[in-house]
Amino acid sequence: MQPHAPSPAALRHKLPRMTQLMGLTRWFSVVVVFSSLVGALLMFVIGATNTGEAVLHYLEVMPALELIADDVPAAGKASPRTAANLQLLESLDNGLTGLTFLYFAYGIYSLFLTNTNSMAEAPRWLKVENIASLKKTLMEVVAVLLAIMFVRVLAEKILTGDLHWEILTIPLSITSIALATRLMFNDGSVSSAVK
Secondary structure (H helix, E strand, O other): OOOOOOOHHHHHHHHHHHHHHHHHHHHHHHHHHHHHHHHHHHHHHHHHHHHHHHHHHHOOOOOOOOOOOOOOOHHHOOOHHHHHHHHHHHHHHHHHHHHHHHHHHHHHHHHHHOOHHHHHOOOHHHOOOOHHHHHHHHHHHHHHHHHHHHHHHHHHHHHHOOOOHHHHHHHHHHHHHHHHHHHHOOOOHHHHHHO
């Protein structure tokens, strides 16, 4: 005896209800959006704190950063201007990370929680077409964040005299991410340029 196959009418009747239930799961992404917004706010506060510390270092209200241990000569200690520069690089890093969280939150919100009519009237910077464009932007921002981090770490290592070849892993990572992004999201411009 063969198992009874449901009729097409029965399938049509069950499919919309299942589709509706699956459609409700998109509201799970509210957690991701809210978490990203909190992360963005936190990174903005940290970046603003870094900028305030940079001003205090430059005005010599706050002592210059002690980048090295006490047993190293004082030549390795940062001047007020250098300490301010390092703090500003860190502030830039934190601010860009906050913007990345903000963009990610807006991207998830526009992809999963809004309808197409409301997003048609949204500002251009708030529109995310699909997951691929969100991933591409995030990968590009990660490369920029790594570049800022490399400059900051390089400056600190030069000040401390603790410069080793291992620091080259950061620019290699940046290059790898840039190449991967280029290969993953190639829009045909490379192949047309080669022809």
